[in-house]
Amino acid sequence: NAGVTQTPKFRILKIGQSMTLQCTQDMNHNYMYWYRQDPGMGLKLIYYSVGAGITDKGEVPNGYNVSRSTTEDFPLRLELAAPSQTSVYFCASYPGNSYNEQFFGPGTRLTVL
């Protein structure tokens, strides 16, 4: 199993550009999450999904959109990038069993100039 994969690993955007961060998991997990980590801080929840076709906002959703058409994929869309979106983005998945941790992808480091 590859676990949770994210692409790209690094990206530099200009202000106003758009992009999609890809996230795929091969563990058949129902729950998937997007977090962002600003320098020197903990992770904050952007969006989450409890299954295919079901998504909802987390604590910091402004400027982002998500979709979940399959169990495996949970892309994060940035529209009109702003410098405040410079961050490291982590995708995670979770099977729903109380005694399992969330499995994190390697992260995408995004810089908006």
Add this chain to the structure above:
Amino acid sequence: AQKITQTQPGMFVQEKEAVTLDCTYDTSDPSYGLFWYKQPSSGEMIFLIYQGSYDQQNATEGRYSLNFQKARKSANLVISASQLGDSAMYFCAMREGTGRRALTFGSGTRLQVQP
């Protein structure tokens, strides 16, 4: 709302000694999970240890143990016999027992192990 507090921005420890990283939490949910993750300089999030709110015994995983004091709402991580490779950021996190099951993270503690 759930909240995690880590009051130690940075800690130093000598190699082979034990160190305790503090974590306090606040929640009104009777069912929750507490986690510790390690983030080395390479950036990935590495799961270390989990404690359920109904677990009677403190969790242990190798050199890691979680000192769970429910009445005090604390979940401190104890690392025994520190190694140079333990130098990293450490995050305490809490998962809601129902609903979205997302993690709420603390601000982290940077641990530096000195030879």
